[in-house]
Amino acid sequence: MSKEIAVIGSGDFTTGFRLAGVRKFANVPAEPDREEMDAAVTELLEDSEVGIIVMHEPDLEHLSREVRERVETSVDPVLVTLGGGAGSGGLRDQIKRAIGIDLMEEDEQS
Amino acid sequence: MAQDVKPTRKNLMQIEDRIELSERGHDTLEKKRDGLIMEFMDILDQAQDVRADLEDTYEDAQERIDMARAMDGDVAVRGAAAALKEHPEISTQSKNIMGVVVPQIESTKVRKSLDERGYGVLGTSARIDEVAESYEKLLEQIILAAEVETAMKELLEEIETTKRRVNALEFTLLPQLNENKEYIEQKLEEQEREEIFRMKKIKANKEAAEKEEREAAREAEQAATQ
Numbered sequence: 001m002s003k004e005i006a007v008i009g010s011g012d013f014t015t016g017f018r019l020a021g022v023r024k025f026a027n028v029p030a031e032p033d034r035e036e037m038d039a040a041v042t043e044l045l046e047d048s049e050v051g052i053i054v055m056h057e058p059d060l061e062h063l064s065r066e067v068r069e070r071v072e073t074s075v076d077p078v079l080v081t082l083g084g085g086a087g088s089g090g091l092r093d094q095i096k097r098a099i100g101i102d103l104m105e106e107d108e109q110s
Numbered sequence: 111m112a113q114d115v116k117p118t119r120k121n122l123m124q125i126e127d128r129i130e131l132s133e134r135g136h137d138t139l140e141k142k143r144d145g146l147i148m149e150f151m152d153i154l155d156q157a158q159d160v161r162a163d164l165e166d167t168y169e170d171a172q173e174r175i176d177m178a179r180a181m182d183g184d185v186a187v188r189g190a191a192a193a194l195k196e197h198p199e200i201s202t203q204s205k206n207i208m209g210v211v212v213p214q215i216e217s218t219k220v221r222k223s224l225d226e227r228g229y230g231v232l233g234t235s236a237r238i239d240e241v242a243e244s245y246e247k248l249l250e251q252i253i254l255a256a257e258v259e260t261a262m263k264e265l266l267e268e269i270e271t272t273k274r275r276v277n278a279l280e281f282t283l284l285p286q287l288n289e290n291k292e293y294i295e296q297k298l299e300e301q302e303r304e305e306i307f308r309m310k311k312i313k314a315n316k317e318a319a320e321k322e323e324r325e326a327a328r329e330a331e332q333a334a335t336q
Contacts, residue, residue, distance in 0.1 A: 002199040002218075005249065016175045018191035019238070020245035021198050021222065051200045051215070052256045076202075076213075078260045080252050082168045091262060095154075098266045098273070099147065 003051030006044045006077070008037075013056050024050060028059070037062045041071055050077045057081040115290050117297030125294065129287045136279040142208065143272040149207050150265045157258045164251045171244040178237040190238050195228035198249060210268045212261035217253045221246050 006024035007017040014025045024047070026040040041063060044050050053071065060068055060081065071079050073094075096102050115121050178187050198220040202213040227242060 002201045005198060005200065005252070012175075015188055015191050016171055016241060016245045017249070018194060019175075019187070019242040020249050021194045021196055021219070021227075022249070023194075023197045051202060052252065054252055073263070075260050075263055078256045078263075080164075080256050080259065082164070082252075091259065091266075094263065094266050098270045099150070 003077075004049055005052045005054060006047070006050045007054045008040055008044065009054075009056045009059055017054065022054075034062060034064050038064050038067045041067055045071060045074060045077065047077075053077050053079045055079060055081050057083045115294060117294045117301070119298065122291065122294045122298065125287055125291050129284065129291065132279055132284055132287065136276060136284065139272055139276045139279065143269065143276055145208055146210070146265060146269045146272060150262070150269060153258060153262055153265065157255075157262055160251065160255045160258050164248075164255050167244070167248045167251050171241070171248045174237070174241045174244050178235070178241045181237055182235050186234060187238060187241070190229040190234050190242075193227075193229040196222055196226050200253060207261070207265065208268075210264050212264050213257060215253050215257045217250065220249050220253070 004024050005017075005022050006026070007014045007022050008026045008028065010030045011027050012030075014022075014027055018025060024044070026044065028037055028040055037059065041053075041055075044053055055071075060072075063071070092102070115125070175187065196219050198217060200215050200217045202215050204211045205214050206212075222242075224239060227239075229238070
């Protein structure tokens with residue numbers, strides 16, 4: 001079962017990945033409106049050929065709450081965000097909830 | 111809740127069996143939870159290393175592409191990007207950590223040599239090659255990060271369910287069962303005491319009746335002799 005990597009982001013963001021050979025990408029304007037972003041992400045989430053979705057961390061802010069939660073908790077495809085520092089992608093909240101301690105915060109201080 | 115059970119010996123035995131089973135289950139689940147958390151700590155360390163590398167590589171790659179854009183022009187970079195023929199592919203296999211299935215992602219065709227990239231070597235500058243190379247490296251690390259972070263998500267979910275089960279047993283089911291057990295035990299004891307008292311009462315009645323009979327008999331005897 002072979003899958004592909006998909007990139008969602010502004011034209012500047014996706015160009016580099018296309019140079020590395022990523023075929024599936026969705027270009028959204030630098031200041032995208034919510035619906036456009038939602039549509040792009042939902043489409044890739046439902047694409048069975050996509051194994052990993054790469055996004056720029058600030059772009060997550062443009063997603064509607066529902067889609068954002070869906071993409072953050074999704075395992076297949078899994079979301080990897082760039083440019084957000086540690087503890088991005090909702091993982092930090094999940095850790096806090098499951099373990100009861102904010103493990104990420106501790107590591108930021110050290 | 112205690113009033114819902116009938117205070118019979120059979121129920122008491124059933125409840126005792128259930129308590130034993132629940133306690134065993136509770137211990138096992140607790141061990142599982144601790145084991146999962148230990149596994150999770152290992153992965154967390156790994157994930158944080160991978161994350162840090164990823165961010166570094168991303169910044170590096172961004173710098174390079176900005177440079178290429180500035181020197182060669184946006185059109186050249188976009189043109190080269192559109193010409194790519196080989197596409198990276200990933201395939202997933204699964205690995206089992208304490209009953210949690212986590213993916214292991216294998217990638218192919220991420221790193222490409224110059225002639226595999228598909229854009230003309232003559233028409234483009236070395237800067238674009240550098241950009242392509244650094245993004246290939248970035249992709250590799252993204253794949254690694256995806257693997258580790260998926261494993262983390264799966265583990266966290268499992269930890270959450272296990273924790274919830276442990277707590278449900280410890281704070282809801284076991285106290286309830288113990289309460290029921292105590293209720294039945296007390297009720298049975300009370301019944302026993304009532305029974306003893308009743309026996310004593312019956313015995314006393316019986317003795318009184320016998321005494322009366324004996325006295326009546328003696329009176330009758332005395333009446334007969336007179």
